[in-house]
Amino acid sequence: MSKVVVIDDEPFILMMIEDKLKRAGIEVVALNESITAVEVIRKEMPDLILMDWMMPEISGLEVCRDLKADPELKDIPIFMLSAKGQEEDIKRGVESGVAKYLTKPFSPKVLLEVVQEELGKGT
Numbered sequence: 184m185s186k187v188v189v190i191d192d193e194p195f196i197l198m199m200i201e202d203k204l205k206r207a208g209i210e211v212v213a214l215n216e217s218i219t220a221v222e223v224i225r226k227e228m229p230d231l232i233l234m235d236w237m238m239p240e241i242s243g244l245e246v247c248r249d250l251k252a253d254p255e256l257k258d259i260p261i262f263m264l265s266a267k268g269q270e271e272d273i274k275r276g277v278e279s280g281v282a283k284y285l286t287k288p289f290s291p292k293v294l295l296e297v298v299q300e301e302l303g304k305g306t
Contacts, residue, residue, distance in 0.1 A: 185302045186210040188227055190220050190243065191235040191264065196287070200233060203291045204298065217241045221249050224256060231301055233294075236265035236276070244279050251280035260301055264289065 187204055191197045192215055201211045212227050214220060217238040224232065232250070236243040243263060250256045260282040265272065268286035276284045283297060 184208065184210050185231070186212065186227060186229040187231045187233060187298065187302075188212045188214065188220075188224055188229040189233045190214045190217055190238070190246070191233075192216065192238050193235070196235075196264075199291055200294065203295050207295055207299065209298070209302070217243065217246050220246045221253070221256070224250065224259070225253075229259060231298060232259055232261045233264055233298070234261060236263055236267055236272075244275065247276075247279045247281060262297070262301070 187209055189197060189200050189211055197213050197215055201213045204211045212223065212229065214223060218240040234243040234246060247261050250259065250261065261280060262283040262285060263276045263281040264285050264287060266287040273284045285294065
């Protein structure tokens with residue numbers, strides 16, 4: 184079973200993503216804060232990370248940079264979920280190692296499709 188870590192401080196979005204992925208048979212580890220993200224990711228070793236950019240403690244972009252700097256974690260793909268949809272924001276995300284950049288609001292169906300594509304399950 185594939186495992187995805189989801190990090191978002193908005194309870195509704197976190198719950199919606201978690202529900203959609205679990206219904207598709209994907210194991211989900213949900214975090215509503217970013218302060219322990221690297222520690223949890225190191226423990227869980229997920230197949231994919233879905234992360235919000237704008238988090239209250241440490242931005243998703245900073246967490247992404249930390250993950251990409253860690254030899255054990257650098258190969259885990261990261262999808263950034265963000266309301267920051269300007270071209271410059273997307274560029275910064277990609278430069279930080281983000282594999283895919285999805286702007287909010289996004290369709291739960293589309294999110295599931297790109298997650299399944301990344302995990303190699305297809306739809």
